[in-house]
Amino acid sequence: MSVPERLTVAVGLLDLRPEDRVLEIGCGRGVAAGLILERLPRGEFVGLDRSEVAVAAASGRNAEAVSAGRATFVHTALADADPDALGRFDKILAVDVNVFWTGPAARELEVVTRLLRPSGSLVLCYVPPDPDPAQVTKVKGLLLTHLSDAGFIATATTHALADGASMLAVVGAVAQLPGG
Numbered sequence: 001m002s003v004p005e006r007l008t009v010a011v012g013l014l015d016l017r018p019e020d021r022v023l024e025i026g027c028g029r030g031v032a033a034g035l036i037l038e039r040l041p042r043g044e045f046v047g048l049d050r051s052e053v054a055v056a057a058a059s060g061r062n063a064e065a066v067s068a069g070r071a072t073f074v075h076t077a078l079a080d081a082d083p084d085a086l087g088r089f090d091k092i093l094a095v096d097v098n099v100f101w102t103g104p105a106a107r108e109l110e111v112v113t114r115l116l117r118p119s120g121s122l123v124l125c126y127v128p129p130d131p132d133p134a135q136v137t138k139v140k141g142l143l144l145t146h147l148s149d150a151g152f153i154a155t156a157t158t159h160a161l162a163d164g165a166s167m168l169a170v171v172g173a174v175a176q177l178p179g180g
């Protein structure tokens, strides 16, 4: 299976270091997981998805890394994920996981805050189904508002893909309190 360009671009935005701990929310069938694992010789990858079918497919696709203890796939909705069990991550990625813009996602972003290391970053990427620039602007505004409301500092960029589509990316970090 060829790797969609949107996933290559999204993984590039993670600015991975070889020893990073990386979480992917909504890992689907584990295609981005494979790309990330190639860049994590000393790191660790965890993928979570609310679809049991997706988790089984992702585990199968990345079976070697799972056997080696470098990758784990967890069947859970983000809102129900247990930060005490999963630990903390340097990078958290979600591609085309709509919960962050369709509503405030307060519970989901609270969980993300608990999963991120203090210097960690959250990367949310979307190829909006409706390419109308007004719709893309609307999604961007909603994402930035929801992240700000949850205590993140975030910036948005757009990336032109070869097929003419445009990918929206929002990179966020938890705002640090003075002295925190």
Ligand SMILES: C[S@@+](CC[C@H](N)C(=O)[O-])C[C@H]1O[C@@H](n2cnc3c(N)ncnc32)[C@H](O)[C@@H]1O
Pocket: 025, 026, 027, 028, 029, 031, 048, 049, 050, 051, 054, 076, 077, 078, 079, 094, 095, 096, 097, 098, 099
């Ligand atoms: C459109 S697919 C994208 C899959 C993959 N990220 C990709 O870009 O190819 C969205 C995936 O996110 C999962 N998902 C959506 N909302 C979720 C949530 N709140 N918690 C966990 N997984 C979620 C879905 O089950 C699905 O596998």
